[in-house]
Amino acid sequence: MDANLRLWRAEGQSFFQRFLLWADALDPLLLLKSSNEIKRTRLLIRTDEKTLSEPTQNNQTKQAFLLSLSSVHPDTDKIIPILLRPPAFMPITLPLVSNHDRYHFSYNLLFLQFLFHAYTTAFTLVNGNGTPRAEEYSLHQKQMFLSLGAISYAACVGALPLTFVNRYALKSSLMQLVVRKLLPAPLFGLTSAFTVAMVRSPEFDNGIEVMDRNGNVIGVSKKAGEKAVMETALSRAVLFGTTFFLPEVLMYCVQRARLVKNPRALGPVKMFVVTSVLAGMLPVSFSMFPQCGEIKRADLEPEILSSTEETEFFYNRGI
Numbered sequence: 001m002d003a004n005l006r007l008w009r010a011e012g013q014s015f016f017q018r019f020l021l022w023a024d025a026l027d028p029l030l031l032l033k034s035s036n037e038i039k040r041t042r043l044l045i046r047t048d049e050k051t052l053s054e055p056t057q058n059n060q061t062k063q064a065f066l067l068s069l070s071s072v073h074p075d076t077d078k079i080i081p082i083l084l085r086p087p088a089f090m091p092i093t094l095p096l097v098s099n100h101d102r103y104h105f106s107y108n109l110l111f112l113q114f115l116f117h118a119y120t121t122a123f124t125l126v127n128g129n130g131t132p133r134a135e136e137y138s139l140h141q142k143q144m145f146l147s148l149g150a151i152s153y154a155a156c157v158g159a160l161p162l163t164f165v166n167r168y169a170l171k172s173s174l175m176q177l178v179v180r181k182l183l184p185a186p187l188f189g190l191t192s193a194f195t196v197a198m199v200r201s202p203e204f205d206n207g208i209e210v211m212d213r214n215g216n217v218i219g220v221s222k223k224a225g226e227k228a229v230m231e232t233a234l235s236r237a238v239l240f241g242t243t244f245f246l247p248e249v250l251m252y253c254v255q256r257a258r259l260v261k262n263p264r265a266l267g268p269v270k271m272f273v274v275t276s277v278l279a280g281m282l283p284v285s286f287s288m289f290p291q292c293g294e295i296k297r298a299d300l301e302p303e304i305l306s307s308t309e310e311t312e313f314f315y316n317r318g319i
Helices: 003-011 015-025 028-032 035-047 059-071 086-098 106-127 140-167 173-182 184-199 202-206 222-256 263-287
Strands: 208-211 217-221 292-296 312-316
Touching (some): 003 035, 003 292, 003 312, 015 059, 028 059, 035 059, 059 086, 086 106, 086 263, 106 140, 106 184, 106 222, 140 173, 173 184, 208 222, 217 222, 217 312
Antiparallel strands (some): 208 217
Protein backbone atom coordinates (compact mmCIF):
# COMPACT_ATOMS: atom_id res chain seq x y z
CA MET A 1 0.00 0.00 0.00
CA ASP A 2 1.35 3.40 -0.97
CA ALA A 3 2.44 5.82 1.76
CA ASN A 4 -0.32 8.27 0.79
CA LEU A 5 -2.99 5.62 1.27
CA ARG A 6 -1.43 4.50 4.55
CA LEU A 7 -1.68 8.07 5.80
CA TRP A 8 -5.30 8.39 4.71
CA ARG A 9 -6.10 5.10 6.40
CA ALA A 10 -4.29 6.08 9.63
CA GLU A 11 -5.41 9.71 9.91
CA GLY A 12 -8.40 10.01 7.60
CA GLN A 13 -11.02 7.91 9.33
CA SER A 14 -13.38 10.79 10.11
CA PHE A 15 -14.64 13.62 7.92
CA PHE A 16 -13.01 16.20 10.20
CA GLN A 17 -9.60 14.49 9.98
CA ARG A 18 -9.82 14.31 6.19
CA PHE A 19 -10.92 17.95 6.00
CA LEU A 20 -7.91 19.14 8.02
CA LEU A 21 -5.53 17.10 5.86
CA TRP A 22 -7.00 18.42 2.63
CA ALA A 23 -7.07 22.00 3.93
CA ASP A 24 -3.28 21.76 4.33
CA ALA A 25 -2.59 19.69 1.20
CA LEU A 26 -4.48 22.15 -1.03
CA ASP A 27 -2.09 24.99 -0.22
CA PRO A 28 -1.15 26.54 -3.63
CA LEU A 29 2.38 27.21 -2.33
CA LEU A 30 3.04 23.46 -2.61
CA LEU A 31 2.95 23.92 -6.39
CA LEU A 32 6.26 25.78 -6.14
CA LYS A 33 8.11 22.66 -5.02
CA SER A 34 10.41 21.15 -7.62
CA SER A 35 10.37 17.56 -8.85
CA ASN A 36 13.64 16.89 -7.02
CA GLU A 37 12.13 18.09 -3.75
CA ILE A 38 9.12 15.83 -4.28
CA LYS A 39 11.36 12.84 -4.99
CA ARG A 40 13.43 13.52 -1.87
CA THR A 41 10.21 13.78 0.11
CA ARG A 42 9.01 10.40 -1.13
CA LEU A 43 12.37 8.88 -0.25
CA LEU A 44 12.14 10.35 3.25
CA ILE A 45 8.69 8.86 3.74
CA ARG A 46 9.76 5.43 2.53
CA THR A 47 12.81 5.28 4.75
CA ASP A 48 10.94 6.43 7.86
CA GLU A 49 9.49 3.23 9.26
CA LYS A 50 7.48 5.16 11.87
CA THR A 51 5.26 6.69 9.19
CA LEU A 52 2.87 3.76 9.47
CA SER A 53 1.87 4.46 13.05
CA GLU A 54 2.96 8.04 13.74
CA PRO A 55 3.06 9.83 10.39
CA THR A 56 2.69 13.42 11.57
CA GLN A 57 4.31 13.54 14.99
CA ASN A 58 6.97 16.04 13.86
CA ASN A 59 6.69 18.99 11.50
CA GLN A 60 9.23 17.71 8.97
CA THR A 61 7.39 14.45 8.45
CA LYS A 62 4.05 16.25 8.30
CA GLN A 63 5.27 18.63 5.59
CA ALA A 64 6.73 15.68 3.69
CA PHE A 65 3.39 13.89 3.71
CA LEU A 66 1.49 17.02 2.65
CA LEU A 67 3.79 17.47 -0.35
CA SER A 68 3.39 13.80 -1.21
CA LEU A 69 -0.41 13.97 -0.96
CA SER A 70 -0.54 17.03 -3.19
CA SER A 71 1.94 15.92 -5.84
CA VAL A 72 2.19 12.12 -6.22
CA HIS A 73 -0.34 9.63 -7.53
CA PRO A 74 -0.70 6.81 -4.96
CA ASP A 75 -1.25 4.07 -7.58
CA THR A 76 1.41 4.88 -10.14
CA ASP A 77 3.93 6.57 -7.81
CA LYS A 78 4.41 9.23 -10.51
CA ILE A 79 4.54 12.99 -9.99
CA ILE A 80 1.28 14.58 -11.17
CA PRO A 81 1.62 17.36 -13.79
CA ILE A 82 1.67 20.69 -11.95
CA LEU A 83 -1.57 22.10 -13.43
CA LEU A 84 -3.48 18.92 -12.56
CA ARG A 85 -2.40 18.61 -8.95
CA PRO A 86 -5.06 19.17 -6.24
CA PRO A 87 -3.59 22.54 -5.11
CA ALA A 88 -3.99 23.88 -8.68
CA PHE A 89 -7.67 22.97 -8.87
CA MET A 90 -9.06 26.12 -7.26
CA PRO A 91 -6.77 28.72 -8.91
CA ILE A 92 -7.66 27.35 -12.35
CA THR A 93 -11.38 26.73 -11.91
CA LEU A 94 -12.11 29.97 -10.02
CA PRO A 95 -11.99 32.30 -13.07
CA LEU A 96 -14.15 29.87 -15.05
CA VAL A 97 -16.72 29.60 -12.26
CA SER A 98 -16.89 33.27 -11.31
CA ASN A 99 -17.50 34.56 -14.86
CA HIS A 100 -20.26 32.23 -16.02
CA ASP A 101 -23.10 34.73 -15.51
CA ARG A 102 -21.39 37.61 -17.34
CA TYR A 103 -21.94 36.21 -20.81
CA HIS A 104 -24.99 37.23 -22.81
CA PHE A 105 -24.29 35.13 -25.90
CA SER A 106 -24.59 31.37 -25.91
CA TYR A 107 -21.44 30.72 -27.96
CA ASN A 108 -19.31 32.62 -25.42
CA LEU A 109 -20.82 30.62 -22.59
CA LEU A 110 -20.35 27.42 -24.61
CA PHE A 111 -16.62 28.15 -24.97
CA LEU A 112 -16.28 28.97 -21.27
CA GLN A 113 -18.06 25.77 -20.26
CA PHE A 114 -15.96 23.75 -22.70
CA LEU A 115 -12.80 25.07 -20.99
CA PHE A 116 -14.27 24.37 -17.55
CA HIS A 117 -15.25 20.78 -18.31
CA ALA A 118 -12.04 20.15 -20.26
CA TYR A 119 -9.96 21.04 -17.23
CA THR A 120 -12.08 19.17 -14.67
CA THR A 121 -12.16 16.10 -16.95
CA ALA A 122 -8.36 16.15 -17.35
CA PHE A 123 -8.04 16.54 -13.57
CA THR A 124 -10.35 13.56 -13.02
CA LEU A 125 -8.53 11.43 -15.57
CA VAL A 126 -5.09 12.07 -14.06
CA ASN A 127 -6.19 11.76 -10.41
CA GLY A 128 -8.46 8.73 -10.78
CA ASN A 129 -7.59 5.19 -9.75
CA GLY A 130 -4.52 3.99 -11.62
CA THR A 131 -5.43 0.31 -12.02
CA PRO A 132 -6.85 0.46 -15.60
CA ARG A 133 -3.76 1.22 -17.68
CA ALA A 134 -3.83 2.04 -21.37
CA GLU A 135 -0.92 -0.27 -22.22
CA GLU A 136 -2.64 -3.26 -20.61
CA TYR A 137 -6.29 -2.70 -21.49
CA SER A 138 -5.93 -0.61 -24.71
CA LEU A 139 -7.91 2.15 -23.07
CA HIS A 140 -6.03 5.20 -24.29
CA GLN A 141 -8.14 5.85 -27.40
CA LYS A 142 -11.37 4.90 -25.63
CA GLN A 143 -10.70 7.33 -22.79
CA MET A 144 -9.89 10.11 -25.24
CA PHE A 145 -13.18 9.61 -27.09
CA LEU A 146 -15.14 9.34 -23.85
CA SER A 147 -13.50 12.48 -22.46
CA LEU A 148 -14.10 14.53 -25.61
CA GLY A 149 -17.70 13.33 -25.81
CA ALA A 150 -18.36 14.06 -22.14
CA ILE A 151 -16.81 17.54 -22.37
CA SER A 152 -18.78 18.45 -25.50
CA TYR A 153 -22.06 17.13 -24.12
CA ALA A 154 -21.65 18.86 -20.75
CA ALA A 155 -20.74 22.18 -22.41
CA CYS A 156 -23.74 22.02 -24.74
CA VAL A 157 -26.12 21.18 -21.90
CA GLY A 158 -24.74 24.06 -19.84
CA ALA A 159 -25.18 26.56 -22.68
CA LEU A 160 -28.60 25.25 -23.78
CA PRO A 161 -30.76 27.43 -21.46
CA LEU A 162 -29.12 30.67 -22.68
CA THR A 163 -29.38 29.47 -26.28
CA PHE A 164 -33.09 28.83 -25.74
CA VAL A 165 -33.61 32.28 -24.22
CA ASN A 166 -31.77 34.03 -27.06
CA ARG A 167 -33.44 31.96 -29.76
CA TYR A 168 -36.95 32.82 -28.63
CA ALA A 169 -36.13 36.30 -27.30
CA LEU A 170 -37.33 35.54 -23.77
CA LYS A 171 -36.24 38.66 -21.92
CA SER A 172 -38.63 38.63 -18.98
CA SER A 173 -37.14 39.09 -15.53
CA LEU A 174 -38.49 35.71 -14.41
CA MET A 175 -36.84 33.89 -17.29
CA GLN A 176 -33.55 35.70 -16.69
CA LEU A 177 -33.74 34.76 -13.01
CA VAL A 178 -34.29 31.10 -13.82
CA VAL A 179 -31.60 30.87 -16.51
CA ARG A 180 -28.89 32.94 -14.86
CA LYS A 181 -29.48 32.37 -11.15
CA LEU A 182 -31.34 29.10 -10.56
CA LEU A 183 -30.33 26.69 -13.33
CA PRO A 184 -26.49 26.92 -13.19
CA ALA A 185 -26.23 25.13 -9.82
CA PRO A 186 -28.07 21.91 -10.75
CA LEU A 187 -26.68 21.93 -14.30
CA PHE A 188 -23.06 22.29 -13.21
CA GLY A 189 -23.56 19.73 -10.47
CA LEU A 190 -25.09 17.13 -12.79
CA THR A 191 -22.72 17.71 -15.70
CA SER A 192 -19.69 17.58 -13.38
CA ALA A 193 -20.86 14.24 -11.99
CA PHE A 194 -21.55 13.03 -15.55
CA THR A 195 -18.03 13.81 -16.78
CA VAL A 196 -16.51 12.02 -13.77
CA ALA A 197 -18.60 8.90 -14.46
CA MET A 198 -17.76 8.94 -18.17
CA VAL A 199 -14.03 9.51 -17.97
CA ARG A 200 -13.59 6.93 -15.22
CA SER A 201 -15.95 4.38 -16.77
CA PRO A 202 -13.02 1.96 -17.40
CA GLU A 203 -13.00 1.43 -13.66
CA PHE A 204 -16.56 0.09 -14.03
CA ASP A 205 -15.55 -2.21 -16.89
CA ASN A 206 -12.15 -3.46 -15.70
CA GLY A 207 -12.29 -2.95 -11.95
CA ILE A 208 -9.69 -1.55 -9.55
CA GLU A 209 -7.20 -3.17 -7.21
CA VAL A 210 -8.35 -3.99 -3.69
CA MET A 211 -5.96 -4.61 -0.81
CA ASP A 212 -6.10 -6.31 2.55
CA ARG A 213 -5.31 -4.53 5.82
CA ASN A 214 -1.58 -5.19 5.29
CA GLY A 215 -1.56 -3.46 1.93
CA ASN A 216 -1.29 -6.64 -0.16
CA VAL A 217 -3.22 -6.59 -3.43
CA ILE A 218 -5.66 -9.49 -3.41
CA GLY A 219 -7.52 -8.87 -6.67
CA VAL A 220 -9.25 -6.50 -9.06
CA SER A 221 -12.88 -5.68 -8.27
CA LYS A 222 -15.47 -4.08 -10.54
CA LYS A 223 -17.73 -3.46 -7.55
CA ALA A 224 -14.99 -1.49 -5.80
CA GLY A 225 -14.47 0.45 -9.04
CA GLU A 226 -18.15 1.28 -9.22
CA LYS A 227 -18.17 2.43 -5.60
CA ALA A 228 -15.08 4.62 -6.10
CA VAL A 229 -16.47 6.31 -9.22
CA MET A 230 -19.93 6.95 -7.78
CA GLU A 231 -18.51 8.46 -4.59
CA THR A 232 -16.21 10.76 -6.58
CA ALA A 233 -19.03 11.79 -8.94
CA LEU A 234 -21.29 12.63 -6.00
CA SER A 235 -18.58 14.69 -4.30
CA ARG A 236 -17.96 16.62 -7.54
CA ALA A 237 -21.68 17.32 -7.94
CA VAL A 238 -21.85 18.66 -4.38
CA LEU A 239 -18.75 20.81 -4.95
CA PHE A 240 -19.99 22.69 -8.00
CA GLY A 241 -23.68 22.56 -7.19
CA THR A 242 -22.99 24.33 -3.89
CA THR A 243 -20.40 26.67 -5.43
CA PHE A 244 -22.99 27.98 -7.90
CA PHE A 245 -25.99 27.96 -5.57
CA LEU A 246 -24.69 29.38 -2.30
CA PRO A 247 -23.13 32.61 -3.69
CA GLU A 248 -26.43 33.48 -5.40
CA VAL A 249 -28.27 33.07 -2.09
CA LEU A 250 -25.70 35.11 -0.19
CA MET A 251 -25.67 37.89 -2.81
CA TYR A 252 -29.47 38.02 -2.72
CA CYS A 253 -29.30 38.52 1.05
CA VAL A 254 -26.62 41.20 0.66
CA GLN A 255 -28.70 43.12 -1.87
CA ARG A 256 -31.93 42.63 0.06
CA ALA A 257 -30.33 43.97 3.25
CA ARG A 258 -28.59 46.74 1.27
CA LEU A 259 -25.26 45.96 2.88
CA VAL A 260 -23.47 47.29 -0.21
CA LYS A 261 -24.42 50.87 -1.02
CA ASN A 262 -22.40 51.30 -4.21
CA PRO A 263 -23.70 49.16 -7.13
CA ARG A 264 -20.18 49.07 -8.57
CA ALA A 265 -19.00 47.24 -5.48
CA LEU A 266 -21.35 44.30 -6.08
CA GLY A 267 -18.96 42.72 -8.58
CA PRO A 268 -15.96 42.56 -6.22
CA VAL A 269 -18.21 41.45 -3.38
CA LYS A 270 -19.59 38.59 -5.44
CA MET A 271 -16.09 37.60 -6.51
CA PHE A 272 -15.07 37.47 -2.84
CA VAL A 273 -18.15 35.37 -2.00
CA VAL A 274 -17.55 32.90 -4.85
CA THR A 275 -13.88 32.58 -3.91
CA SER A 276 -14.76 31.95 -0.26
CA VAL A 277 -17.39 29.34 -1.08
CA LEU A 278 -15.16 27.49 -3.55
CA ALA A 279 -12.21 27.59 -1.13
CA GLY A 280 -14.39 26.15 1.62
CA MET A 281 -16.22 23.58 -0.48
CA LEU A 282 -13.12 22.12 -2.13
CA PRO A 283 -11.75 20.38 0.99
CA VAL A 284 -15.33 19.56 2.02
CA SER A 285 -16.06 17.72 -1.24
CA PHE A 286 -12.68 15.95 -1.26
CA SER A 287 -13.37 14.83 2.34
CA MET A 288 -16.91 13.54 1.87
CA PHE A 289 -15.68 9.97 1.37
CA PRO A 290 -12.44 8.32 2.58
CA GLN A 291 -9.56 8.57 0.13
CA CYS A 292 -8.52 5.08 1.15
CA GLY A 293 -11.94 3.57 0.56
CA GLU A 294 -13.20 0.51 2.39
CA ILE A 295 -15.43 -2.24 1.04
CA LYS A 296 -16.88 -5.17 2.96
CA ARG A 297 -16.32 -8.80 2.10
CA ALA A 298 -20.00 -9.32 1.28
CA ASP A 299 -19.80 -6.63 -1.42
CA LEU A 300 -16.94 -8.20 -3.40
CA GLU A 301 -16.95 -10.75 -6.21
CA PRO A 302 -16.76 -14.46 -5.26
CA GLU A 303 -13.55 -15.02 -7.24
CA ILE A 304 -11.74 -12.53 -5.02
CA LEU A 305 -13.15 -13.94 -1.78
CA SER A 306 -11.97 -17.45 -2.62
CA SER A 307 -8.33 -16.39 -2.24
CA THR A 308 -8.51 -14.77 1.23
CA GLU A 309 -10.25 -14.89 4.58
CA GLU A 310 -10.08 -11.13 5.19
CA THR A 311 -13.32 -9.33 6.00
CA GLU A 312 -12.33 -5.76 5.10
CA PHE A 313 -10.66 -4.52 1.94
CA PHE A 314 -9.27 -1.16 0.84
CA TYR A 315 -8.82 0.72 -2.44
CA ASN A 316 -7.76 4.11 -3.75
CA ARG A 317 -10.92 6.13 -4.41
CA GLY A 318 -9.21 8.76 -6.53
CA ILE A 319 -10.19 12.42 -6.65
